[in-house]
Amino acid sequence: MTPAAAVDAWLAELSDQRRLSPHTVSNYRRDLGKLLAATGETPLASLLVHHIRRFVAQLHGQGLGGRSLARTLSAWRGFFGWLGERGLIKANPCDGIRPPKSPRMLPKALSVDETARLLAPFEDDDPVLGARDLAMFELFYSSGLRLAELVALDCEVLDSVAHEGEIRVLGKRSKLRLVPVGSKAREALAAWAALREQLAKPGEKALFVGQRGGRISPRLVESRLARRAVLLGLPAHVHPHMLRHSFASHVLQSSGDLRAVQEMLGHASIASTQVYTHLDFQHLAKVYDSAHPRAKAK
Template sequence: MINLIEQWLHELTVQHYKATTIRTYHQSLQPFLAFLQHANIHDFDKITRQHISDYLAKRIDKDKMAKVSVQHELTVLRQLFHWLIKNEFIHQNPVLAHKIKRSARNLPTLVDIDTLNQLLEQAEPDNAKQRQLWLRDKAMFELLYGSGLRVSELVGLNLSDINSHDKLIHVIGKGDKARIVPIGRKAWQALQNYLPIRQTWLKTSSSAVFISQKGERISTRTVELRIKHHAKRANIPQTMYPHLLRHCFASHILSGSGDLRGVQELLGHEDISTTQIYTHLDFAHLSKVYDNAHPRSRRS
C-alpha cells in the first residue's frame, strides 16, 4: 500500500502539483495507514465501506478532529481511491458514498474602509531601512486587498507572473488551479515603489517578487508578522491578518457589483457556495445599517 501511495504522489509531482500539496497529502494519509495496520489490513482491495465509516468516526469522535480537517482527509482519500480504480489496482471504491456534514460556517470578521486606509495610507518610517521594509510590505498588503490573493499565492508570486502591459497577475491557487486577476491602481503604484528596492536586496537570480533583505523568498509567517507590526504602528485595535484583507476584497467587490460569479472567479473558488458567504456578510451589514437608521426598526 505504501508503494502505491508513493507511486500516486509521484504522478501528482509529474502533474506539477506543488511540493507543499504533496507533503500535505502524504501527512493526511498517515493516520489512515496506521488505522489499517491496527485493523490488520494490508491490501487496498480489502478495504470496505465499513472500514471507511469506522475510520471517519474514529477521527471525529475519538481523536476529536475538527470536521473540516476530517473532510480534508476524506478528500485526499477520494483522490487516492479514484486513482487506484483508474489504474485497476482495486475493483470497488469504498469511499464514494461517504460524506461529512459540515458545521455551520462562521462569518469572517471584516474591517471598514477607514481602518484599511489607516493601515495602507500610514506615514512612511523616518528610518531608511524601515522605510524600505514598509514599501515592500505596503506592496504586499495592497495586492492582498486589491487583488484578493491568498497569502500563499502572494509569497509564491514570480516576476514572470506579472503582466506589466495589462496590469494582470497569473496566480496559482489551491489544487494548482491557475487564474488571472487584475492589479489595481494603488497596488500597481506600490509595486513600482518596491521593485527598485528588491533589486538592491537581490543576492542571487531569484524570481520571487517578494523577498527578504537577505534576498530570499519571503514566508507566509513573515507576512503575518509584518501586518501585525504595521497595524500596531497605525494604532489599529483590531487583530489584522493577511486573509482578512482577502475577505474585505471579496465583500467590498460583491457589495459594489452584486456579481457573485465574478467574485467567485476573482477569488478562485471552485464551488460558488464558498463565495456565497460574502452575500451573508453584505446582508448583515445592510441589516445593521437598517437597525441603526430606521425609526421603526429599534426594539427595546
C-alpha cells in the same frame, strides 16, 4: 506495494502530473497518515465501508471538525480511487460516506475603514522593508490574491502592472487568470521596485524578497502583516487571507456582481464565492440595526 509506498506514488503523481501545490500535497500526506495509522495491520484491499465509518467516528471523537473530516475523506476517496484504477482494490470503501456537518464559518473580513488604516503609510523602522510590506499588502487587497500566488510573483509582472494595470496569476491547479491592479497598489509597487535592489541578491527573479535577498516565504508575509496590524492597533489575528476576503466582500458590496468576483478570485465554482453574499447581508443587517427605528426599539 506497501501502503506507505502506494501513498508516496499517489502523492508523487498529484505533484508531478496534476501540479497540485506543495501545501495541498502536504495536507493529503497528513490525511493519509491518519488512514494508515487507523488501519494498522489491516490490508487496504480488505477495508470496507464500515471500517471507514469507524475511522471517521474516531477522528470526530478526537475533536476533528466537519470541514477537516470532509477534506480528510476527500483525500482518502481519491487515494482509494487511484488504487482501484490499478486493480489493487475492488471497490472504493469511501463511496457514500459523508462527514458530520459543522456550523458554517463565514470568512472574517476587515471593514473598509480598518483596511484603510492597515494600508495607510506609516514610519517603519526600516524604510525598504516598509515599502516592500506596503506593496505586498496593497496588492493583496487590490487584486484578491492568495498568499501562494503573491510569493510566487516575479519581477516580470511590473511591466504589465505599469502599462496595463493588471497581472497574470498562476492559481490553483495551474490555472492562469488575469486580475486588475488598482492605482494605490501600482503606486506602492513602483515605490518598492525603486528600492528592491537594496535587498535582492543579484539575479533574483522574485518580486518580493526577504532580508537575505531571496524569494520571501509565506510565513514571513504572515508575520509582517500581523506585526503591522498590531502596530496600527487593528484587531488581532489579521492574516493574508483576511485581505483576500476583504477584497471580495468590499467589491461585492459595491458592485453586486458575484460572477466578476468569482473570476477575480479564481474560484472554480460559484458556490465558493457565494459565501461573500452572506458577508454582504451581515453588513446590511448591521446598518438596519443601527438605523431603523423599529430595530432600535428592541
